[in-house]
Amino acid sequence: xxxxxxxxxxxxxxxxxxxxxxxxxxxxxxxxxxxxxxxxxxxxxxxxxxxxxxxxxxxxxxxxxxxxxxxxxxxxxxxxxxxxxxxxxxxxxxxxxxxxxxxxxxxxxxxxxx
Numbered sequence: 001x002x003x004x005x006x007x008x009x010x011x012x013x014x015x016x017x018x019x020x021x022x023x024x025x026x027x028x029x030x031x032x033x034x035x036x037x038x039x040x041x042x043x044x045x046x047x048x049x050x051x052x053x054x055x056x057x058x059x060x061x062x063x064x065x066x067x068x069x070x071x072x073x074x075x076x077x078x079x080x081x082x083x084x085x086x087x088x089x090x091x092x093x094x095x096x097x098x099x100x101x102x103x104x105x106x107x108x109x110x111x112x113x114x
Contacts, residue, residue, distance in 0.1 A: 003029070036077060048081040 003025060010021040032050070035042055042050040057073040081089075 039075075046082055046084040048079055048085055051078050051080075052076070053078055
């Protein structure tokens with residue numbers, strides 16, 4: 001999904017003009033970005049939490065050469081989904097059984113397809 005898709009969704013569901021819908025979406029994203037830049041936490045009820053964490057500098061390794069390199073300190077954004085979102089994502093989800101054909105095939109591999 002892109003920002004344009006979100007703007008289109010607001011336009012269709014709320015009934016604002018496309019320009020107004022775009023302004024609202026931009027305002028929401030700008031507010032989220034400014035809040036996170038300050039290091040504040042964002043909690044969206046029923047969706048999840050966004051939080052900026054500080055990671056210290058550390059020594060890492062180049063996997064190709066094995067050479068040690070220093071990974072600089074930085075801030076990272078983390079997202080933790082709410083239980084409501086987790087439930088919605090997994091509602092009715094049945095994990096595939098290893099060794100069985102997946103339902104992702106478009107080729108008609110399943111002999112029961114009609």
